Amino acid sequence: MKLWGGRFSGKLNPAAWALNASLEVDQRLAEQDVRGSQAWARSLTQAGVLTEDENSQIQQGLEQIAGEFADGSFAFQESDEDIHTAVERRLGERIGPAAGNLHTGRSRNDQVATDLRMWLLDQLPRLEAALIELQSALVRRAEADPEVMLPGYTHLQRAQPILLSHWWLAHFWPLQRDRGRLADLADRTAVLPLGSAALAGTPYPVDRAALAAALGFTEASPNSLDAVSDRDFAAEFTFCAALTGVHLSRLAEAVILFASAEFGFFELSDAYATGSSLMPQKKNPDVFELARGQAGRLLGALTGLLSTLKGLPSAYDKDLQEDKRPVFSAYDTLTSVLPVLAGALDTLRVRPERMAAAMDAGLMATDLADTLVELGMPFRLAHALVGKAVQMAAARGITLEALSAADYAALDPDVKALLERAGAGDDELRAVFDPQRSIARRSVFGGTAPQAVAEQLELAKRRLQPLLDESL
Amino acid sequence: MKLWGGRFSGKLNPAAWALNASLEVDQRLAEQDVRGSQAWARSLTQAGVLTEDENSQIQQGLEQIAGEFADGSFAFQESDEDIHTAVERRLGERIGPAAGNLHTGRSRNDQVATDLRMWLLDQLPRLEAALIELQSALVRRAEADPEVMLPGYTHLQRAQPILLSHWWLAHFWPLQRDRGRLADLADRTAVLPLGSAALAGTPYPVDRAALAAALGFTEASPNSLDAVSDRDFAAEFTFCAALTGVHLSRLAEAVILFASAEFGFFELSDAYATGSSLMPQKKNPDVFELARGQAGRLLGALTGLLSTLKGLPSAYDKDLQEDKRPVFSAYDTLTSVLPVLAGALDTLRVRPERMAAAMDAGLMATDLADTLVELGMPFRLAHALVGKAVQMAAARGITLEALSAADYAALDPDVKALLERAGAGDDELRAVFDPQRSIARRSVFGGTAPQAVAEQLELAKRRLQPLLDESL
Amino acid sequence: MKLWGGRFSGKLNPAAWALNASLEVDQRLAEQDVRGSQAWARSLTQAGVLTEDENSQIQQGLEQIAGEFADGSFAFQESDEDIHTAVERRLGERIGPAAGNLHTGRSRNDQVATDLRMWLLDQLPRLEAALIELQSALVRRAEADPEVMLPGYTHLQRAQPILLSHWWLAHFWPLQRDRGRLADLADRTAVLPLGSAALAGTPYPVDRAALAAALGFTEASPNSLDAVSDRDFAAEFTFCAALTGVHLSRLAEAVILFASAEFGFFELSDAYATGSSLMPQKKNPDVFELARGQAGRLLGALTGLLSTLKGLPSAYDKDLQEDKRPVFSAYDTLTSVLPVLAGALDTLRVRPERMAAAMDAGLMATDLADTLVELGMPFRLAHALVGKAVQMAAARGITLEALSAADYAALDPDVKALLERAGAGDDELRAVFDPQRSIARRSVFGGTAPQAVAEQLELAKRRLQPLLDESL
């Protein structure tokens, strides 16, 4: 069955039919399509277009169809062009000619835009739940080892000591921003196209505000032409998903590094690692590599959709049928990978001894410069002097920590004077190389000091509350 | 001058220097860099790190530098690696050794992230103003010709009659959503990284909340590792810009079509059209084609930035230097094209006579089906019957309007009965083909009827108020 | 079954298993996987690793499995991680322990890279055939109406008269370049990874050159590390597909325009047009809109894959599992849309009368300038003068053709002199406005004159020969 064709004398070419048909993809909107049709029939009835009896038949028929979708008994037919056609075809089989009234005053243009928005509004809380699941795992990890230290890296070079808790939480906040974006997106998605008909508005006096409320939307769209062609919500969703993908790829990259033999900071659980078909010793972080690689897939979905939308003239063009595939793909990708990452984080083993072994003296070079600043040297000079000290130590094959006050004094007469004035000798200098001291000094809000991290952790835990209502 | 190098014995290779230097791009952050440094010096002073005297020298020096940037007298040097280096170098020239204290407790990592956020927060209201300028032009056009009708198109086929005002406003709402996205982005951008230092937080007790407020941010970032590596705001901005670009490309495509000889609905003003170097008669809609084409450039900026961010391990990596180019390019692209589009719309000539000539009877086919529905026929049957009527008219080489009640009756015995029952004859049927009647019937909220469009126009005008505060 | 796990004590988490498993996607490589395994077993046998008897068992078992795939009787199991696992599992069921020898000296890393290259080499001729099918339709159209003229457009403004045949062929050559790219790609794809094992090369003395030849490759890969991580061929394929998609989108855009009521140059056959669920009169060019929209999908596949590849360290990373989805999607998209476009072009109706009606005098403005050049005026002045004439005609509400020699003389005293000197009057000027004359003058190679187009058509027909050998 197709919902058009009166004016056509020939039959559609089979290959053209196959290209045009979208059921394979849009059958996923079945529940929303039925629910939207029920609300539409009620609106038509309130507007006096359908009789109570017609409405009652339609409601009952659609209810049964909903049941068929729910229990998997709905049988699609080869000839069903799309989900809307399938539902209307089945309704006709169920209730007879009254089914022919359902499509009065609407078009598949406003119908599919409504279905996809409903679907997205239905799924967003589930996606948020999956994000919260991963955030919770990060919080659990941050709580688990409050005292473990490791080198912080910039440019993948050891930079300064940090708390492991702080490191875990660094991956919490991007996901929090992701959730904020989803909440904003939900607000923009909850604008109802239904009642826009093909492009000019329905000619029947349906109450669109009431219809919006009945379907869980906050308002009706203000312009029918825009409403049937607007896919901003889909594009914005694929962007949100792509950026989340980027965040997951960054977390994944970090875990892959830390799980290497060379870093050795993490060991993955057998439950979340895989082996090699050839090399018996291998234990591979495949799930993290997949998370990283699938960020590409998400970026492709975004790019593809925006490119499809570019340059379309106003109102509905069939190109818009390409909206669903990237949206579904983005949703499926994230919701399949997020729980796995959460599980993998929960079960990985932290190896504090390897982290401790990586805490070389160079990590405290900034602290040394800061000490010189406190003794009265401008930072820029202190920085340069410590740079020379690093060079001196390297030339001697010793660590920075092993340099004596005399060594520093030899580097620069000013330092000599400063150290003497302050009465600072080898002990005072060496005290600088305690990573705990370095960490403790970074106690500003957002810093890595234990107290600051504890405060941050509390803040993070308060943010675990969903921003989206599952019953939206 | 460069801000590092104490530990290095060799000199950087010149080609490597050129690759690494970012001054060409980041000099655009000059004003923000100076302002941020002033606030940082004040924070260090309040934290007891700088003396009042040192602070006073620094403030004065930076004020003078700000003046040099403002009047164009600041002289960059070959050896300035980036804007931060240039400012600190110049400060040293101005105030001597005290300049060496400014960088205490901060890093270029938190500094550049702060500068770029400040820059974006400074520009967003300007971008919004440019969007409002185009929206205002659309509103003016929508107000100008309240009664002009034209065919509405789907699939670029004539579909149903609409008001021209409604058509113009269809391009207003996407821009309104764009502005909403920018407002949400501004909220997420107004989180201060400064005080995060290189990655672990500054070791000096600066009051980051006060610093945030002083620089126009709403809060300080909660995690220093995240703060120096977070470019979500940049990615989100390029997305917002790309989606705006898509909207402009759709408007542009529509105007290009309507300005063609074949449509003939619009004539561009000479002030916004260009000619051909070969064909003397040409009058080309170049500015709209550029708007359409540059949507590609904007999409490229988004894709490139997301791809750059993908897979970076935590904290700062130099790859992040690639953040500014796409942000600046996106901003420049939009702010150069938006005013031109506004001007082009304000000055184009609408040709209602060409629109009227395009109002063929087929546009009212849906109304005809609706009439049959009102007479008691299920919509699905009415739709099919009108389809057959279209075919019959085409076969006879006449318009749909020219079919008589008898013709319809001949197509279907049920129609015959319906028409007789309703006492509907040729006159009643032909009344259906009045486009004004068709438009008037679409009076739901968001529909194309005059009253609904007037209501929509009022709503649109109320939305012209900026969402962003220029003095943010 | 999985091909690893000896060293693992725990079981893989089910969600992690699902994420990791790739059978859903890579089962499409079944035929290639079996064929590759057969060749591998032969190579191992020649290298003395397998006995003739083992080989014979393996060959027979694989032959049966190939049969199962061919007749659809192969039963995948839940526990099959990927196609390689499924085949080896089934081989074990068929021939017992000897199956355990097949994977000797190879890895899934070289195996899957080989399978995907084989798959692509198998499909490229099919894709080329689909391209040739569309090119042939364009050639048929170009041959059908050798004398029909229409306006050529630049900036979507009428520019100069052209032959319709020339217009059709303008869409032939991009596809020819696409085929050239596919041929180059095939050469680069025909490099065999098998024998690279996991990353370091197989330790068994297999003859890789012979293996390459046996599997239809032209050479063996020169570096095992590169061979298992190289996905250039996949990226290049998605680029080729994306650019073909761009070409189809441009053809589609043009057909959509020409099929609009306003242009009216084409009418689509009912067999390749679709209707509206609401508007009974609509006849929509959906298949062309889908072709245009799916260019976005193809671009997304390219962008996604390149982004996935970016930044991967050398040798195999699991991210590479994301290679197949974009390759398959690109192939399926093109091979489903190409035949439909060919059919749609073959069946559309050209409306020469509408094209003729669109041939306004302005199209010959360049010819007028050229005439003045021939009379001795520099082109730049002639161009400016004709521009003024266009303005004069527009001001009078007449066409350019209707201006008299006296009008031109009035515009410029030089013209007066020129015309007099040449003895050119109204008749000579008006002769310029014959579009046939305009077209005939453009007789250079590649021009729109009938003879040049005939020559071009012959050239095009000679190029229809496949560049790729189906039996490659």
Next chain:
Amino acid sequence: MKLWGGRFSGKLNPAAWALNASLEVDQRLAEQDVRGSQAWARSLTQAGVLTEDENSQIQQGLEQIAGEFADGSFAFQESDEDIHTAVERRLGERIGPAAGNLHTGRSRNDQVATDLRMWLLDQLPRLEAALIELQSALVRRAEADPEVMLPGYTHLQRAQPILLSHWWLAHFWPLQRDRGRLADLADRTAVLPLGSAALAGTPYPVDRAALAAALGFTEASPNSLDAVSDRDFAAEFTFCAALTGVHLSRLAEAVILFASAEFGFFELSDAYATGSSLMPQKKNPDVFELARGQAGRLLGALTGLLSTLKGLPSAYDKDLQEDKRPVFSAYDTLTSVLPVLAGALDTLRVRPERMAAAMDAGLMATDLADTLVELGMPFRLAHALVGKAVQMAAARGITLEALSAADYAALDPDVKALLERAGAGDDELRAVFDPQRSIARRSVFGGTAPQAVAEQLELAKRRLQPLLDESL
């Protein structure tokens, strides 16, 4: 000056002018534009359109203009819309009215397409030279340390021992493929659009084949409509560049890893490393991070250009002006980064002792399995058994190497029998753990054995010969 405007009464709005003008970008085509114009004037002369005297003036004038570009004395004017206009304006200043004849029979549409192709053909050999420079550096590195071994990685886990030379060469071959793509691209670029005029072909009898030859093209374009709108060569170039960018990003990622403290395999030269403004000890691989990050920029150029091209109707649209920016950006990005990478590789210090320290026994697990295979065990069982041995060793806290024949026998009765039958004891088993032995065994073509790598190196060196002729 602008090259059009006769028909326009109003002046172009200044902002529209600024948007429309492309001089800032296309002035880079100056040399090509002049050269193309010289050839065009010659062609017009041969066709009898220009007199020898006019031609001679034009040639001389253009020669002088070429000189002005070469010595930097050419003065652009505010009013120059693009490079073509600037050149023609200057020619008029130089030679007077005869300049007005130059544009006879051509259009900026065919002119700019020709200029950009010429520019690309001029630059491709330079880009190839830069690629060869990096390949040469890789070859030098591969030659430098023929005996150094390191772990090969898959999934960033230690996998099997390889030669460092083999590792370097793994990054050689992707660049070789890149060069092959550029050569194919050059062939497709060398098709001349000039003579296509605006869209329909020039009406003057110029010999386009001769013109093509004179300008270094291999043939003239066969269809004028296609010729002025074809930007395949630009898109293909941005793809080639993006894929090269991906290759550089992979090399960069690997070097960044190996230069970390944890791997410690490489130490960058001071000439190619940079420091931190805050942390005095840092030595950062910025140039490699930039190479990695700029792969994003290259991907953005590709995506943006393809998206711009999508959906344009045939012949010239102004959107095509967006072609040059991505092409120039891609070229500049690669040619600035390639020599730096070459220099950085040439100067980095390899630390064989760190590589040796990373050669743990697990790397030989596959060799152990292969040994069991040689003893008569099917590979699949051998693989599983070694997996169990890995587990046993880990449980005991010893390396795989430390397990005795008795341990293996205890794991599996079959192994016991096999070992006994072969008379293999602890010594035989431990011999397996010699990485040199492991490497030597992988002697197939493309494998990591010294002889195979030597052969590969010879092959690589033979490939250093340019594929493109600088004098093309």
